[in-house]
Amino acid sequence: MDNAKLKNRLKYGAIWGFIAFELIFFTVAGEYLSLSDKVFLDLDNMMLLFKQSAPIGIIALGMTIIMINGNIDLSVGATFALSAIVLLDSMTWPVFAGLGDWVIPVSWLLALLTGVVLGAVNGLIVWKTGVDAFIVTLGSMLGYRGLVFMYHGEQPTSHLNWTLVDFAEASFLGIHTPTWFLLAVAVAMWFLMTRTVHGRNAYAVGDNREAAVNAGIRVGPHILVNFMLIGFLAALSAVVFYSESGSVNPNDGELYELWAITAVVLGGTKLTGGSGSIVSTFGGVIAIQLLRKGLGHIGADTETVNLVIGVILIAVLFLDRQLNIKGREELKT
Amino acid sequence: MTIRTMLTVTTAIAGLAMASAAGAAEYKIGITQNNVGVDSYQTTYEKAFIEAADANSDVEAVVLDAGGDVARQIAQIEDLIQQDVNAIIIWPTNGEAVIPAVRKASKAGIPVVVTNSNIAEAGFPFVKAFSGPDNITQGSRAAEIMCDKFKSMGIDKTAQIVQISGQPGYTTAIERAKGFEDRLPQVCPDVKLVETQPGDWNREKSQKVMEAFLVKYDKIDGVYAGDDNMGVGALNAAKAAGRDGIIFVGATNFAVGYEAMERGEYWGSIYQSPVDDAKAALKTAVDILEGKDVPFFNYFDTPKITQDNMKDFTKPVF
Numbered sequence: 001m002d003n004a005k006l007k008n009r010l011k012y013g014a015i016w017g018f019i020a021f022e023l024i025f026f027t028v029a030g031e032y033l034s035l036s037d038k039v040f041l042d043l044d045n046m047m048l049l050f051k052q053s054a055p056i057g058i059i060a061l062g063m064t065i066i067m068i069n070g071n072i073d074l075s076v077g078a079t080f081a082l083s084a085i086v087l088l089d090s091m092t093w094p095v096f097a098g099l100g101d102w103v104i105p106v107s108w109l110l111a112l113l114t115g116v117v118l119g120a121v122n123g124l125i126v127w128k129t130g131v132d133a134f135i136v137t138l139g140s141m142l143g144y145r146g147l148v149f150m151y152h153g154e155q156p157t158s159h160l161n162w163t164l165v166d167f168a169e170a171s172f173l174g175i176h177t178p179t180w181f182l183l184a185v186a187v188a189m190w191f192l193m194t195r196t197v198h199g200r201n202a203y204a205v206g207d208n209r210e211a212a213v214n215a216g217i218r219v220g221p222h223i224l225v226n227f228m229l230i231g232f233l234a235a236l237s238a239v240v241f242y243s244e245s246g247s248v249n250p251n252d253g254e255l256y257e258l259w260a261i262t263a264v265v266l267g268g269t270k271l272t273g274g275s276g277s278i279v280s281t282f283g284g285v286i287a288i289q290l291l292r293k294g295l296g297h298i299g300a301d302t303e304t305v306n307l308v309i310g311v312i313l314i315a316v317l318f319l320d321r322q323l324n325i326k327g328r329e330e331l332k333t
Numbered sequence: 334m335t336i337r338t339m340l341t342v343t344t345a346i347a348g349l350a351m352a353s354a355a356g357a358a359e360y361k362i363g364i365t366q367n368n369v370g371v372d373s374y375q376t377t378y379e380k381a382f383i384e385a386a387d388a389n390s391d392v393e394a395v396v397l398d399a400g401g402d403v404a405r406q407i408a409q410i411e412d413l414i415q416q417d418v419n420a421i422i423i424w425p426t427n428g429e430a431v432i433p434a435v436r437k438a439s440k441a442g443i444p445v446v447v448t449n450s451n452i453a454e455a456g457f458p459f460v461k462a463f464s465g466p467d468n469i470t471q472g473s474r475a476a477e478i479m480c481d482k483f484k485s486m487g488i489d490k491t492a493q494i495v496q497i498s499g500q501p502g503y504t505t506a507i508e509r510a511k512g513f514e515d516r517l518p519q520v521c522p523d524v525k526l527v528e529t530q531p532g533d534w535n536r537e538k539s540q541k542v543m544e545a546f547l548v549k550y551d552k553i554d555g556v557y558a559g560d561d562n563m564g565v566g567a568l569n570a571a572k573a574a575g576r577d578g579i580i581f582v583g584a585t586n587f588a589v590g591y592e593a594m595e596r597g598e599y600w601g602s603i604y605q606s607p608v609d610d611a612k613a614a615l616k617t618a619v620d621i622l623e624g625k626d627v628p629f630f631n632y633f634d635t636p637k638i639t640q641d642n643m644k645d646f647t648k649p650v651f
Contacts, residue, residue, distance in 0.1 A: 034416070035361045035393050035395055035416065035418070036361075036415075036416035036417060036418075037417065038415070038416060038417065042415070044415055045412075045415050048408075048411050048412065048415055051411075052404075052408040052411065055404050154500070156427050156428075156429065156430070158429040158430075158453075160429060160432060160433075160455055165433045165436075168433075169433065169437070241404060244407075244433055245403060245404075245407060245427075245430040245431070245432075245433055245434070246429055246430060246432065246433065247403075247427050247428075247429035247430035248427075248430070249403060249426065249427050249430070251401070252402075252403055252404075289408075292405070292408070293408075293412060296395070296397055296409060296412055297412070297416070299395055299396075
């Protein structure tokens with residue numbers, strides 16, 4: 001029993017150890033290599049870290065519940081881009097011309113609705129056809145991206161609304177707007193996963209779907225709700241980010257699905273489902289952004305990020321496997 | 334454990350901060366590029382920029398790459414502001430999405446130089462200067478190349494030409510067409526531009542456009558294309574139709590155009606070097622920091638290249 005606890009601690013604690021290592025490394029290396037007179041751990045820099053983690057972070061938090069379910073969603077990047085287009089384009093629709101700046105909340109709602117609908121399409125197909133979520137969302141990733149390109153061709157969709165930008169750039173209690181969203185989502189997801197029936201069911205479905213069905217969990221609707229949730233979060237991520245930037249390239253959000261999955265896996269969530277933690281995913285998100293930021297801080301080639309993250313990812317999976325093998329051996333004796 | 338490490342870290346910082354006297358160079362300049370590695374123009378640009386920065390002892394450069402991701406570019410601008418660099422050079426991933434980030438830099442009192450492709454006009458108040466190629470000049474020089482060639486052939490009184498322009502809506506496409514259309518009547522008033530169609534920067538599309546031109550017009554003496562990629566597409570159509578003697582001129586020299594020039598099938602273009610582009614961006618930033626009077630638009634020279642003088646130029650890397 002104690003052993004299992006230790007195992008879990010190791011698994012979910014590894015990411016925090018890695019973050020601590022990054023902080024120390026970049027602080028020390030920054031003193032020698034950085035052109036900046038400011039230390040890496042400067043409070044403003046750390047606040048920026050959270051803010052910059054928001055776009056992928058919000059998606060990764062949703063991805064955690066999908067992966068705990070034993071599913072995966074590859075279409076989040078395309079959903080992100082499509083919601084962003086709806087957000088920015090709807091602000092210029094003649095229907096809303098009379099609303100003035102009140103068009104902003106309307107556009108937000110439309111964008112979020114787009115995400116929920118796209119997620120629901122994924123969820124329904126997975127539920128009703130029984131096709132693996134990997135295949136379904138691979139298809140919808142291409143399909144949704146196709147819609148993005150159909151909207152404006154290769155051209156960016158733009159609408160710069162300074163009221164919106166000022167809101168997005170503002171900070172309340174010293175914390176940037178996007179950070180508030182990231183934290184709110186993290187707390188809500190943590191509550192969902194640890195304190196509600198839906199959260200407990202998510203683990204059960206991922207651990208053993210048969211058993212979950214036998215236990216009376218309606219697996220289909222459960223999965224549908226989760227896909228709607230991640231669609232919503234992908235759209236929320238777009239709302240938070242594009243409120244501050246006002247223009248979408250048609251290839252925006254590409255590879256976001258992989259970064260989100262990377263963050264989730266770094267946090268120790270199992271690809272096969274049944275185990276995982278929101279808090280650790282949050283750690284995974286921070287670790288990735290920290291790495292990008294840190295390498296920029298010490299003036300290293302930004303492309304090194306990919307190499308380092310790849311190595312860490314394999315190390316985490318290796319660690320996970322070793323811990324699991326140990327556990328199984330333990331059972332036999 | 335984390336608390337202990339934090340303590341160690343803080344003491345380490347305190348110690349180091351006192352020990353180090355950072356900042357030997359006068360100017361700290363940060364650059365965030367669009368997408369290094371996606372094409373060789375950008376790769377060569379980065380290399381040239383780093384070399385130029387190394388060569389200037391007054392400059393220390395933080396060289397970043399956004400990897401084509403707007404979110405990453407915005408984060409990089411925020412980081413550079415946070416690091417208190419003296420100037421920021423930006424190659425926008427999206428000419429509009431970066432405007433709020435550029436405004437942040439401007440609010441922080443950091444001069445911003447836009448390089449290669451300009452940001453949208455809404456962002457001009459927050460930018461000190463633009464450094465890059467002048468597309469109008471490229472267009473008008475292409476007109477001169479074509480006119481000179483017609484004169485040497487003795488057909489400048491009768492020639493008929495067609496134009497294949499870049500993607501509609503792109504400033505680059507509009508400017509290259511305008512430069513050509515304004516300059517041509519000045520140098521060769523009798524040359525007639527019979528039709529213009531967009532080729533969307535795409536070789537296959539341009540080939541189709543040219544096929545249609547060849548069917549429609551029996552007499553075509555010259556083709557002007559917004560870049561060599563489209564020009565070579567048009568050339569392929571002419572070769573397939575067996576129409577010889579057409580003079581092809583582009584507005585930016587690509588490797589495919591250079592090779593066609595070597596084969597004697599393509600007459601000329603405008604040479605745009607990523608090395609000059611990078612050097613110009615750095616120089617603009619340094620000039621601003623030195624307090625020199627810098628115009629808003631800083632163009633680097635893009636010379637004419639034809640079959641006659643192509644030996645003076647190395648083959649473009651893109």
